Amino acid sequence: MVGASVTIDELFSEGYDAVYIGVGAGxxxxxxxxxxxxxxxxxxxxxxxxxxxxxxxxxxxxxxxxxxxxxxxxxxxxxxxxxxxxxxxxxxxxxxxxxxxxxxxxxxxxxxxxxxxxxxxxxxxxxxxxxxxxxxxxxxxxxxxxxxxxxxxxxxxxxxxxxxxxxxxxxxxxxxxxxxxxSNANPLLTNSTPDIALTRWGNIIGDPVTGKTSKRGVWAGGDIVTGMATVILAMGAGRAAANSMHDYLTLGW
Ligand SMILES: Cc1cc2nc3c(=O)[nH]c(=O)nc-3n(C[C@H](O)[C@H](O)[C@H](O)COP(=O)(O)OP(=O)(O)OC[C@H]3O[C@@H](n4cnc5c(N)ncnc54)[C@H](O)[C@@H]3O)c2cc1C
CATH class of the missing domain: 3.50.50.60 (FAD/NAD(P)-binding domain)
Incomplete structure (x- = not known):
């Protein structure tokens, strides 16, 4: 469970360069x-x-x-x-x-x-x-x-x-x-990552085009951003973020 057994910052220290959060609104x-x-x-x-x-x-x-x-x-x-x-x-x-x-x-x-x-x-x-x-x-x-x-x-x-x-x-x-x-946003991960900006309902604020969050190297999409929505929107957000992550890994933030 990210947020309990490992934090986002620990993932970076383990050598990951980019993280996508898709923990839903469960x-x-x-x-x-x-x-x-x-x-x-x-x-x-x-x-x-x-x-x-x-x-x-x-x-x-x-x-x-x-x-x-x-x-x-x-x-x-x-x-x-x-x-x-x-x-x-x-x-x-x-x-x-x-x-x-x-x-x-x-x-x-x-x-x-x-x-x-x-x-x-x-x-x-x-x-x-x-x-x-x-x-x-x-x-x-x-x-x-x-x-x-x-x-x-x-x-x-x-x-x-x-x-x-x-x-x-x-x-x-x-x-x-x-x-x-x-359903509301699951607070487990966001509570352990205070430098990711949230809405007042606890959803992650992600750029509507790229999915970038306020934390460098971190993207988010799906229900954790939009609130409970649809599979197709979550999949679209994942694809858009993947493109943006590719740009980040090749061109920078
Ligand atoms: C009963 C029900 C019926 C639905 N029917 C439809 C439908 O017919 N059509 C439709 O389009 N949409 C439907 N939806 C909505 C759809 O399921 C969601 O919009 C979609 O699944 C959101 O995708 P997501 O990837 O953002 O989150 P999710 O699919 O919720 O996936 C989040 C995943 O993250 C995991 N997770 C959570 N917290 C952590 C953590 N801290 N660390 C690691 N993993 C974590 C969860 O276990 C889960 O596997 C339905 C939803 C429900 C509840």
């Missing part, structure tokens, strides 16, 4: 709600990694256990939320609800992803935001409280701001929640 965001650490609440990262990469869907043939909820709620409405919802359905759920605080129009997932989710009988519960989670005496999730929302004026993102409807609390019973509200 630090899941949570909602900071009461009860969010109950058993049965996963981040989408953990849920999908356990199920797919670590083959939890083949448990016990493979060692990774994964909770198979019957009444599943996915929080968020991006592509990763749709992946999580469809995964839960394929793991045998009776019902999977995607709970999202804005309307269908603002759902950030691609239209195809929404369409595919609906084809697999995923239910969209729109204009709804969770406020707390409930558990039983053993700390296992049993449900969540939600508030209905309505849309107000556009906020900084240009999308209409969801405003809570007073007194509209209601309960959704569920035994599994997947929190899929985005």
């Amino acid at each position: 630090l899941p965001r949570f909602m900071d709600l009461p009860g969010e650490n109950l058993i049965g609440i996963y981040s989408a990262n953990e849920y999908l990694t356990r199920t797919n990469l670590m083959k939890g869907y083949l448990f016990p043939e493979y060692d990774t256990p994964i909770a198979r909820g019957k009444n599943v709620v996915v929080l968020g409405a991006g592509n990763v939320a749709m992946d999580s919802a469809r995964t839960a359905m394929r793991l045998g759920a009776d019902s999977v609800k995607v709970v999202y605080r804005r309307s269908r129009e603002e759902m950030p997932a691609r239209a195809e992803e929404l369409h595919h989710a609906e084809e697999e009988k995923i239910e969209f519960v729109l204009l709804t935001n969770p406020t707390q989670f409930f558990g039983d005496a053993n700390g296992r999730l049993t449900g969540m409280e939600c508030l209905k929302m309505e849309l107000g004026e556009p906020d900084a993102s240009g999308r209409r701001r969801p405003v809570p409807v007073e007194g509209s609390e209601f309960r959704i019973d569920c035994d599994l929640v997947v929190v899929s509200v985005g």
Whole structure:
């Protein structure tokens, strides 16, 4: 792990002349709600990694256990939320609800992803935001409280701001929640390299054309620069940085 077992400066002392950072944005965001650490609440990262990469869907043939909820709620409405919802359905759920605080129009997932989710009988519960989670005496999730929302004026993102409807609390019973509200930059490497300039969200500031960072000999690209984006953008950033690194190694910084 660069940043833990070796630092960027140690890589330079070992004889490397140029370093490209592509550590992604793999630090899941949570909602900071009461009860969010109950058993049965996963981040989408953990849920999908356990199920797919670590083959939890083949448990016990493979060692990774994964909770198979019957009444599943996915929080968020991006592509990763749709992946999580469809995964839960394929793991045998009776019902999977995607709970999202804005309307269908603002759902950030691609239209195809929404369409595919609906084809697999995923239910969209729109204009709804969770406020707390409930558990039983053993700390296992049993449900969540939600508030209905309505849309107000556009906020900084240009999308209409969801405003809570007073007194509209209601309960959704569920035994599994997947929190899929985005990921932040992983701070492990950047914390150990204080001379690389970051945005206020902890993403590395890379030159948009070359990927050069504020630290001589260091380039960065992909999600650690852009925030969670796409494979094709990350690949493009890698290629642009490779060209710029070649220039550096042959012509100088
Ligand atoms: C569930 C999910 C579904 C997605 N679906 C799509 C899709 O359909 N299409 C699409 O285009 N994009 C999709 N994306 C987004 C896409 O995966 C990312 O935009 C892309 O992978 C970013 O590439 P990257 O190289 O910047 O980072 P990553 O692919 O995240 O790779 C970062 C790598 O760095 C490693 N790492 C992290 N920290 C360190 C460290 N300190 N030292 C050493 N190694 C480290 C990580 O283990 C990881 O292997 C999806 C993302 C998720 C989470």
